[in-house]
């Protein structure tokens with residue numbers, strides 16, 4: 001088993017303080033508690049032959065009794081409740097979690113082989129022979145990981161028992177399959193992160209049976225090219241090859257296999273994949289893909305600035321991968337990506353009043369965010385969505401033997417139990433540029449490392465107990481080694497500034513960033529239809545649901561940003577083009593109105 005260089009703090013050791021992330025977390029809690037556990041259990045009971053309580057019916061959309069993916073939200077819900085219990089000691093979350101696990105165990109007990117699902121097992125018979133069917137392994141992964149998370153974050157022992165039985169059931173099935181035949185089927189089907197959960201089950205139990213089954217789910221036609229450093233992610237050889245949200249979890253699975261076995265080939269393939277997706281196939285906001293796929297080669301983004309860009313699940317999964325790879329290498333490129341995605345996609349994906357989520361984050365000029373209906377959408381991105389806003393404490397701080405890394409400037413408090421130290425980070429970043437770290441407890445000697453983001457061109461100014469610290473230029477982390485005392489205080493001055501990011505394949509199109517924030521133009525509501533839908537976005541929506549705007553042309557000098565003028569309102573800027581004025585603000589804070597993200601240089605610009 002591989003030991004990582006650094007690890008994130010357990011989520012129960014990090015508490016969010018007031019700020020945009022805590023606000024999103026609280027809105028998510030309210031949404032989660034509006035969901036009815038009985039309705040999330042209904043199809044499981046039906047499948048197990050257990051009567052559903054009177055008056056209860058399953059949800060609609062992707063949770064309806066005739067949808068192949070039914071049950072996936074229940075798995076995410078187990079994880080989201082577990083995270084909520086861990087982050088906030090939320091006892092209602094624990095109560096709901098324990099109840100649902102108990103009921104799901106009863107459903108599982110109706111099958112003699114450990115099967116647990118909201119759909120019949122014959123779905124697996126069909127997919128294993130023909131490749132036909134909509135992603136049953138994907139759905140089982142959500143449920144299996146939900147069970148593991150209930151054990152990890154909330155200490156539910158029954159959940160681990162259920163997970164072991166599920167692992168046994170799947171291992172027994174896979175043992176009967178021919179590996180070569182399976183590899184042929186692989187390109188037709190979507191197995192999602194099942195490899196990751198099985199590897200996790202091995203890491204938690206030590207039973208090699210699960211490791212063997214996890215490796216059964218390594219798709220050679222993706223793994224070996226990545227190992228050789230070949231990016232063929234856009235090559236539609238077969239059905240699922242270039243499907244982003246199938247492929248990213250598969251590489252999370254490979255990383256978990258690296259942790260489980262120490263086989264550095266798994267790491268090498270994962271690193272190559274991450275670099276291609278994060279650095280060559282992602283928009284300024286950090287999201288990737290179009291219509292759930294990679295359709296063009298690396299560094300080709302200009303054709304797909306449309307309403308189906310950037311599935312939110314992909315960002316959820318890329319955050320997992322960035323965090324994992326950061327633990328392995330502490331390379332700041334992973335932390336920069338994490339911050340970019342966190343602000344510009346994940347925080348941007350929630351309606352800040354009712355907690356509903358988007359599927360895609362549109363980049364179509366003048367388009368808007370479409371949020372799922374409360375009762376009849378339940379897309380994949382709603383499932384990952386209820387987890388997203390409970391995970392904000394996951395990657396703010398990391399720890400080594402004698403190091404504490406501050407990676408994100410988010411108001412929060414972290415307890416480093418091994419060192420008897422607490423650090424409180426007080427900041428209103430990004431609305432302000434000061435962050436204060438207050439150290440308390442009985443700290444002693446350790447190395448406090450502050451991440452210097454890629455966008456902080458002039459570095460960070462650091463004061464320790466009021467005295468300016470000399471820091472070397474160009475470092476990715478500022479290291480402060482000392483014998484820390486109770487009430488020591490570190491002040492970080494992190495200057496934010498505007499900069500432009502041009503598309504790699506079209507130097508006339510760009511996004512505007514302020515520090516890590518992608519800025520978007522506010523365009524009002526005129527001509528905008530409802531922003532709520534159960535449309536799954538697979539098919540083009542009616543014409544009336546598509547913005548007819550074109551990308552705004554601006555007559556500017558790109559070597560300067562003095563045409564972006566700060567206003568008195570924090571994080572609000574004016575762009576004074578010769579023809580028109582635009583107010584811009586962070587993409588994450590725009591909802592219920594139309595927006596522009598990308599801009600076009602005036603075509604006769606010198």
Ligand SMILES: [Zn+2]
Nearest residue numbers: 311313380381
């Ligand atoms: Zn999704």
